[in-house]
Each structure stands twice: as structure tokens, then as C-alpha cells.
Amino acid sequence: MRENEYQSKLIKKIKERFPDAIVLKNDPNYKQGIPDLTILNGNKWAALETKRSEDASHRPNQDYYVDKMNKMSFSSFIFPENEQEVLDAMERSFQRGSRRSTRSVRSK
Numbered sequence: 001m002r003e004n005e006y007q008s009k010l011i012k013k014i015k016e017r018f019p020d021a022i023v024l025k026n027d028p029n030y031k032q033g034i035p036d037l038t039i040l041n042g043n044k045w046a047a048l049e050t051k052r053s054e055d056a057s058h059r060p061n062q063d064y065y066v067d068k069m070n071k072m073s074f075s076s077f078i079f080p081e082n083e084q085e086v087l088d089a090m091e092r093s094f095q096r097g098s099r100r101s102t103r104s105v106r107s108k
Contacts, residue, residue: 003052006080007036010050014039017087018094033061035075044094046074054081 011023014037021041026034035047047069049062056079069075074093078086 001052001080003050003056006052007050010048010078010083011037013083013087017091033059033065035062035066035069039090041094044073046076046090046093048076048078048086048090051077051079054079 007025011025014021014023018039018041021039024038024040026036026038028034028036035049037048037050039046039048047066049066051058058077062077066075066077074090076086076089
């Protein structure tokens with residue numbers, strides 16, 4: 001499956017799971033490395049970088065932006081092999097009073 005096919009299916013799943021959410025597809029030419037999707041849900045948001053498989057290569061700056069945005073709210077790489085886990089974690093993030101996901105807490 002190509003990445004854009006997976007991304008289209010994923011967007012449909014996100015809209016079904018979070019019917020009030022707004023799913024935005026980001027322009028890959030605007031800023032290199034920004035995740036593919038931004039999901040706005042109430043006063044929470046998430047960013048997802050889609051990959052066609054677990055072993056698909058990462059482009060420059062993708063790891064940087066996924067990590068940086070995860071520290072702000074919720075962000076992750078998502079691919080068919082981890083889809084359920086990531087969507088579950090995103091849902092928990094949306095339900096928390098805090099904007100921060102405990103999925104990748106780091107000490108300073």
C-alpha cells in the first residue's frame with residue numbers, strides 16, 4: 001500500500017472515531033518535516049506523521065518535529081503496524097485535563 005492510500009484510509013478512521021474533530025492535511029512543501037496530519041479536537045490537538053510501514057524511511061526533520069510537537073501536545077509516527085496503539089494513545093491524550101501526553105514523558 002502506498003503512503004497516500006494509507007493516509008486516506010487513516011483520515012476516514014480518525015473521522016469515525018472522533019466525529020467532532022477537524023482533520024487537516026498539512027502542505028509538505030511549506031516546512032520540511034512537519035507531520036502530515038493535524039487533528040483538532042475540542043481544546044486539544046495532535047499531529048501524525050503517516051508512513052506506509054514500520055520500516056519506511058524518515059525524511060529530514062521528521063523526527064525533530066514529531067518529538068517537539070509531542071512535547072507540546074501529542075504527536076507520533078503512525079503506520080499500519082502501530083495504528084491501534086497510536087489512536088488509543090491519542091484518544092487518552094484528548095481525554096486528559098492536561099494537554100501533555102504521558103506516552104513519552106521526559107525529565108528535564
